[in-house]
Amino acid sequence: MSRTGPRLGEPASLWRMRIVPIATVMVASALPLMLPLVASSPVLPPFGLLFFLCWQLLRTEMWPVWIGLPLGLWNDLFSGAPIGTAIGLWTIASITIHYLSQRIYWRGFFHDWAIAAILIAAVQALSALIVHPHADSGRILGLVLPQIVISMLLVPLFLRLTGKFDNFRLKRR
Structure with a gap:
């Protein structure tokens, strides 16, 4: 007897x-080093931070x-910032999201976008x-402002990508 698909009630893969x-x-944090881009000021958005915030919000x-x-x-290992910068700021961002999720019961898309935008601006600055x-x-x-604005505008795309990765994560075998 061969199985053609997942059975009803079968859980998703635990490793996924x-x-x-x-x-x-982790891959998003390391991605800027893999891209062949040379710039005198920060232009690439912090991909790792964007995915981190989107997973926390989702x-x-x-x-x-x-x-x-x-x-x-x-992220600190790949960003070139002093060790502890992203550790502290990402932990504060995580605490903030957990606090807000307890206070705001019915969050919508624009709430998530606003929370992510404020946290991106604060963390980057x-x-x-x-x-x-x-x-x-x-x-x-002033140098970091374009990076902050680009990151804020990319939040909806990263929320969408995070949703796609979440669907893959929850997909049964």
């Missing part, structure tokens, strides 16, 4: 349930609050100020 979200954030209950520690460390502590803060924020 655990690995897909973490792998998307599936708040999936990860513990401290998931920003290991994923932030991985604070990261730039941490990386360049002695530089003029107005000049640093």
Whole structure:
């Protein structure tokens, strides 16, 4: 007797349930190093941060609050920022999303977009100020502003991609 498809009630693959979200954030964090782009100022959006925030917004209950520690460390290894920058900022972003998910019961698309946009702006601005502590803060924020705006505009695309990865994650064998 051969099986032609998944059986009713059969659970999704456990390795996919655990690995897909973490792998998307890790690959996205390493992606800027793989792209052949040379720029004098930051132009690429922080892909790892975008996926991290979108997974948190889509599936708040999936990860513990401290998931920003290991994923932030991985991002710090590839971003060139001092170790601890993304660790601290991503953990604060994770705590913020968990707090807001307890306070805002019926979140919609625009709520998620606004939360992600505010967190992207805060994380990117604070990261730039941490990386360049002695530089003029107005000049640093002016350099990072295009990256922040591009990242904010890409949030809907990354929410959609995260939804596609979530469908793959939950798909039965």
